[in-house]
Amino acid sequence: MSSKRELIFITTNSHKVKEIRDFADAESGNITIVHRDYEYPELQLDEIEAVARESANYVREKTGIEDAFFLEDSGLIIPALNGFPGPFSAFVFKTIGNDGILNLMADKKGEARKATFKTVVAFCEAPSKTPILFVGIAKGKIAEEIRGCGGFGYDPIFEFEGAEETFAEMSTEEKNRVSHRSRAFGKLLDYIS
Ligand code: IMP
Numbered sequence: 001m002s003s004k005r006e007l008i009f010i011t012t013n014s015h016k017v018k019e020i021r022d023f024a025d026a027e028s029g030n031i032t033i034v035h036r037d038y039e040y041p042e043l044q045l046d047e048i049e050a051v052a053r054e055s056a057n058y059v060r061e062k063t064g065i066e067d068a069f070f071l072e073d074s075g076l077i078i079p080a081l082n083g084f085p086g087p088f089s090a091f092v093f094k095t096i097g098n099d100g101i102l103n104l105m106a107d108k109k110g111e112a113r114k115a116t117f118k119t120v121v122a123f124c125e126a127p128s129k130t131p132i133l134f135v136g137i138a139k140g141k142i143a144e145e146i147r148g149c150g151g152f153g154y155d156p157i158f159e160f161e162g163a164e165e166t167f168a169e170m171s172t173e174e175k176n177r178v179s180h181r182s183r184a185f186g187k188l189l190d191y192i193s
Contacts, residue, residue, distance in 0.1 A: 004032045005192070008069035010059055012039050015152040016072070016181065022172050023182045028189055038063065040071075042090050048075045048120045049133055051087055056122035056131040066127055070188060074119040074180060076154045078142065080105070080112040089154070098146050098157045105142050113141040115158060117180040121188050134191070136183025151175065 009020055017035045024031045040059050045051050052073040059071060075089035081104060085092035092100070105113060117138045122131040140160040148156050148168025155167035160178050167175050176182040 004030055006032045006034050006067075007192075008034045008036055008065070008067055010036045010038050010040075010069055010071040012037055013152070019172055019176055019179070019181055020185055023176045023185055024189070026173070026176070027186065028193065030193070031189065036069070044091070045087060048073050048087050048118055049135070052120035052122040053131050053133060056124050060124055060127060065124075068123070068125050070121055070123040072119050072121045072181065072184065074117065076101075076158070077116045077118060078105070079114055079116075080108050093153055098154060101142065101154070101157060102145065108142075115140055115142050117154075117158060119180040119184040121184040123188050123191070132191070134184045134187035136180045136185070136187065138178055138180040138183065 007024075009017060011017060017033070021033045024033050038059065040055055040062070043051050043054050043058075045054065052071065055073060056071055059065065059069070075086050077083050077086050078101075085101075117140070119136045121134040121136075123134065124131050138160060140158050140163070143157050143159050143166050146156040147166045148170075150170065150172075151168040155175075158167050159165065160167065167179070
């Protein structure tokens with residue numbers, strides 16, 4: 001009999017669930033991702049790390065959850081825009097979206113189009129423990145135009161470094177090989193195995 005460990009992932013984003021499930025299945029046959037569709041407020045803090053940690057504390061306090069769980073917060077960081085949208089990525093996506101980012105980048109050429117995706121996974125092992133954070137980044141650049149219909153969010157305007165395609169032109173498997181999310185979650189898998 002195989003003894004699979006269940007790991008609760010708290011998010012309302014079904015794309016993130018698919019990416020994490022596919023990655024867990026490919027990397028470790030021993031983890032079953034249990035999705036809890038619990039919505040928590042998007043905190044406006046200065047660092048993605050702080051957003052992930054405080055969101056995990058909030059969820060633990062509000063739900064009284066005693067099982068181990070994790071959640072994650074991600075953001076797109078554009079150095080030529082002083083790190084914008086960074087921790088405000090969700091709000092910026094809802095308001096100006098990919099077209100708005102492309103407009104802000106209209107006069108940026110070459111190196112100035114560099115961008116980084118960052119995911120911070122916050123893992124709560126037990127109610128008495130503070131969340132442990134795992135960070136993953138993916139470096140790339142902002143594409144000249146929206147390309148691809150896979151993925152979600154900023155995927156259609158993000159080209160991973162050295163790749164011709166945007167994340168939205170990749171399959172989930174291809175994105176998972178290099179993404180910020182899989183790198184952060186991979187560190188959690190290493191930690192618990
Ligand atoms: P959050 O982690 O859900 O708060 O994400 C912040 C914003 O970044 C949202 O608008 C997401 O759609 C977007 N986002 C998060 N992860 C990714 C990703 O892997 N690709 C593209 N956009 C993302």
